[in-house]
Amino acid sequence: KAGVTQTPRYLIKTRGQQVTLSCSPISGHRSVSWYQQTPGQGLQFLFEYFSETQRNKGNFPGRFSGRQFSNSRSEMNVSTLELGDSALYLCASSPPQGQLGNYGYTFGSGTRLTVV
Amino acid sequence: GQQVMQIPQYQHVQEGEDFTTYCNSSTTLSNIQWYKQRPGGHPVFLIQLVKSGEVKKQKRLTFQFGEAKKNSSLHITATQTTDVGTYFCAGRDTDKLIFGTGTRLQVFP
Numbered sequence: 001k002a003g004v005t006q007t008p009r010y011l012i013k014t015r016g017q018q019v020t021l022s023c024s025p026i027s028g029h030r031s032v033s034w035y036q037q038t039p040g041q042g043l044q045f046l047f048e049y050f051s052e053t054q055r056n057k058g059n060f061p062g063r064f065s066g067r068q069f070s071n072s073r074s075e076m077n078v079s080t081l082e083l084g085d086s087a088l089y090l091c092a093s094s095p096p097q098g099q100l101g102n103y104g105y106t107f108g109s110g111t112r113l114t115v116v
Numbered sequence: 117g118q119q120v121m122q123i124p125q126y127q128h129v130q131e132g133e134d135f136t137t138y139c140n141s142s143t144t145l146s147n148i149q150w151y152k153q154r155p156g157g158h159p160v161f162l163i164q165l166v167k168s169g170e171v172k173k174q175k176r177l178t179f180q181f182g183e184a185k186k187n188s189s190l191h192i193t194a195t196q197t198t199d200v201g202t203y204f205c206a207g208r209d210t211d212k213l214i215f216g217t218g219t220r221l222q223v224f225p
Contacts, residue, residue: 033213043159043204043215056212090158104149104161105206105213 002027004093006108013115018079021111025072025093031055032074033105034066037088046089049074081115088112118143118209120216128222135192137219139205146208148181148188151215154201159215195223 005024013019025032034046045058049068066076072093078085089112092105119142129135139148147166151159163172165181165188172179178191188205200223205216 035215042217045212045214048212058212092159104151104164105159106161107158109158 004091004106004108006089006091006111008111009109011111011113013081013113015081015083015115017081018077019081019113020075020077021089021091021113023074023076023091023093023108025074025091026106029093029095029106030072031094032068032072033092033094034074034076035090035092036060037090037110038086043090046076078113083115086113086115118207118214120205120207120214122203122205122216122219124219125217126220126222128224129195131197131223131225132194135195135199135221137190137203137205137221139188139190139207139216141186141207143207143209144185146185148185148208149206149213150179150188150190151204151206152201153204153218157201159204192221195221197223197225199223 007022031050033048036044036046046060047054047066048056052068063079068074088110090107090110092107094105122139127135147164149164150162152162153159163179165179168185169183170181176193180189190203192199202218202220204218206213
């Protein structure tokens with residue numbers, strides 16, 4: 001079956017602009033999590049959505065937001081971009097709790113955002 | 117909040133040598149997962165451990181979950197160049213998965 005699809009793969013934006021990233025999870029997965037990965041900070045949890053509801057949120061400023069649609073596709077938005085927002089943004093989907101079994105999270109290839 | 121630390125941060129080994137990375141959580145974990153990220157790639161799920169003291173093997177990889185469910189380890193026997201990458205542990209804090217700081221493994225032929 002198809003994996004997790006993230007678009008776009010690469011993005012260059014200017015400070016102060018906003019950006020929207022998209023993630024399509026594996027068919028049947030209703031949970032989508034977003035992570036920010038930078039060389040110095042590793043994988044930082046942004047938020048998690050399940051059935052269109054934000055279930056958990058990490059320690060990021062309000063400029064970072066997200067949403068999930070009825071088809072489980074998710075978007076994250078970053079407004080008023082700063083240089084420090086340059087990172088690889090990863091989306092991961094997982095089956096519902098109780099069905100996790102030994103499947104873990106499946107990550108997309110990520111969107112590499114560069115803020116100049 | 118929960119913190120998950122890994123040591124060492126980096127490890128360089130000669131091909132054929134063994135490698136171990138250790139993962140420590142500030143809180144008790146319901147389960148722990150391990151992921152591998154190749155250079156330029158994304159994390160790929162390796163395994164999940166759930167029971168206290170659990171040990172699982174995947175070919176040359178041995179995963180262990182501590183008795184107190186606050187630490188874990190990944191041991192690779194006789195490393196190969198294909199083992200290169202960053203290994204992350206990840207512990208579940210309520211509903212969110214918190215990743216460790218990662219151990220970057222470099223293998224020299």
